[in-house]
Amino acid sequence: MNSAVIIFPGSNCDRDMLTALEAVTGRAPTRVWHRETALPDSVDLIAVPGGFSYGDYLRSGAMAANSPVMRAVKDAADRGVPVLGVCNGFQILTEAGMLPGALMRNAGIRFVCGDVALTVGEARSPFTAGYRSGEEIVIPVAHHDGNFQADQETLDRLEGEGRIAFRYAGECNGSARDIAGIVSDRGNVLGMMPHPERAVEPAHGNQEGRRLFEGLLEAVG
Amino acid sequence: MKTRVYVTLKNGVLDPQGKAIHHALDGLGFSGVNDVRAGKLIELDLADTVSDEDVEAMCRKLLANTVIENFRIERAAHADSAADQVA
Numbered sequence: 313m314n315s316a317v318i319i320f321p322g323s324n325c326d327r328d329m330l331t332a333l334e335a336v337t338g339r340a341p342t343r344v345w346h347r348e349t350a351l352p353d354s355v356d357l358i359a360v361p362g363g364f365s366y367g368d369y370l371r372s373g374a375m376a377a378n379s380p381v382m383r384a385v386k387d388a389a390d391r392g393v394p395v396l397g398v399c400n401g402f403q404i405l406t407e408a409g410m411l412p413g414a415l416m417r418n419a420g421i422r423f424v425c426g427d428v429a430l431t432v433g434e435a436r437s438p439f440t441a442g443y444r445s446g447e448e449i450v451i452p453v454a455h456h457d458g459n460f461q462a463d464q465e466t467l468d469r470l471e472g473e474g475r476i477a478f479r480y481a482g483e484c485n486g487s488a489r490d491i492a493g494i495v496s497d498r499g500n501v502l503g504m505m506p507h508p509e510r511a512v513e514p515a516h517g518n519q520e521g522r523r524l525f526e527g528l529l530e531a532v533g
Numbered sequence: 534m535k536t537r538v539y540v541t542l543k544n545g546v547l548d549p550q551g552k553a554i555h556h557a558l559d560g561l562g563f564s565g566v567n568d569v570r571a572g573k574l575i576e577l578d579l580a581d582t583v584s585d586e587d588v589e590a591m592c593r594k595l596l597a598n599t600v601i602e603n604f605r606i607e608r609a610a611h612a613d614s615a616a617d618q619v620a
Contacts, residue, residue, distance in 0.1 A: 370573075371598055378595060407598065414600040417549045461546065461601060486547065 313529050315341040315357040318385065318401075320376045325362035325399065325507065332509035333359065336525040346379040351388055356532050358385055362399030362454075362507060372415060372457040373403030382408050394438055394532060395501045399455050402493070402503030411494055411503045412470070413462035419486020423456045427518070428484055430492055430506060433476035437499035440477050442527020448481055449520040451506035458505040460487040460494075470494055477502055534579050536588060537607040540597045541572035 315333045319326045326343070333341045341359070342352045351358065366375035376382070382404070389395045389410055397405040405411045418424055427450050432443040443449065462470070467488055470476060478493035485505070493504030508521030542548050548570050555569040575596055579588070588606050597604040 370595070374595060374598070406600075412600075414598055416546070416601060419547060419549055421549050421553050459547075459549070463600075486549070 313337045313356045313532050314339060314352065314354050315359060316344050316351055316355045317341045317359045317361055318344050318346065318381055319361070320346040320363070320365035320379065320404075322365045322367055323361050323363035323400070325509065328507070328509045329359050329361040329398070332512040332521070332525060333357075335512055336522060337529055344381060346376065346381050348381050349384060351381075351384045355388065355393060357528065358388055358393060358395045360385070360395065360397040360401030360404050361509075362401060365400055365404065368457070371403075371407065373400060373405075373407040376400075376404045377407035377409075386410060389496070389501050392498065392500050394528065396439065396528075397501070397503040398507055398509065399453075399458075399505055402505055403457060405501060405503045410501050411496060412466050413460055413488075413491075413494070415457050415505070416459040416461050416486075417457050418455070418459050423454070424458065424485055425454045426452065428453050428492075428506060429481035430478045431481050433478055433493075434474040435477040435495045435499065436474065437477065437495045437502060438528050438531035439495065439502040439524060440527065441531040442523035442525075449523075450511075450518055451478075451508055451521050452510045452518075453484065453506045455485070455505055458485040458487065460491045460505075462488060467491075473497065475499075478504055478506065534581055534583075535609045536577045536579050536583075538575040538577065538588070538592055538596050539572060539605045539607070540575065540592075540602050541605075542570060543601055543603050546601050 317329050403415045432447045434445050475495050479490040480492050495502050508524040511518040511521030550571040551569040558566050592604040
């Protein structure tokens with residue numbers, strides 16, 4: 313599997329994502345700077361990593377969503393290429409209109425940082441292929457703007473269409489219906505606030521995030 | 534031409550920052566504060582050739598996230614009508 317990691321000014325989880333992808337796929341991902349207008353031809357996965365792109369100016373992810381490379385990312389997603397957005401990456405994908413809803417300031421105001429329990433949702437996507445629906449896993453979070461909100465109709469649609477990939481098993485940040493991650497209508501775009509790339513190596517003390525990448529590798533080839 | 538864009542959270546959208554400001558005002562002993570909502574003011578200096586439609590497009594595309602936010606445009610040349618909107 314050939315992967316690419318998009319890097320914006322202010323991204324700070326790009327190295328973690330690069331390391332995780334290389335560990336699981338055995339191939340070094342291509343690093344793509346935000347000013348690029350094209351992605352590598354044979355890309356099987358695009359990862360939009362966490363961080364504070366453009367200093368979170370205006371709104372988290374708003375600037376990055378309109379940077380040149382995102383047009384290429386959107387085109388690739390339209391062709392069915394899997395796109396994984398983690399944390400700030402999730403914020404960027406919602407701002408870019410590739411996923412519905414918005415990530416607002418955490419309901420408790422505080423930055424949340426630590427391991428959280430998640431329930432794997434019912435979404436059928438290559439991203440959740442390594443998990444069982446309903447299974448509880450633990451993945452670290454680290455964010456200030458992770459409070460997922462959308463109108464009732466959109467929330468109903470996400471649930472009705474089985475597009476919830478992960479839910480918080482307990483209160484985390486005020487997200488509507490405890491949503492921690494959702495997929496696009498085609499299932500090839502995933503946005504999630506928790507950081508699977510931080511639960512990959514034995515040294516991380518938890519390898520439950522690794523299964524996301526392994527499931528993806530198996531599903532995508 | 535100076536143009537101001539006010540971006541506010543939609544009604545019904547929880548505003549944690551407004552809530553925190555409210556708590557802080559209460560803590561300082563200010564009474565009678567019923568509610569606080571925090572928003573943004575963005576000032577643009579625009580060429581005269583920029584139309585109202587252009588400014589609205591800027592708001593929809595970048596300045597506001599219409600999933601959760603409303604915006605109001607106040608252009609200097611339309612100061613009177615803008616004032617009416619405020620009232």
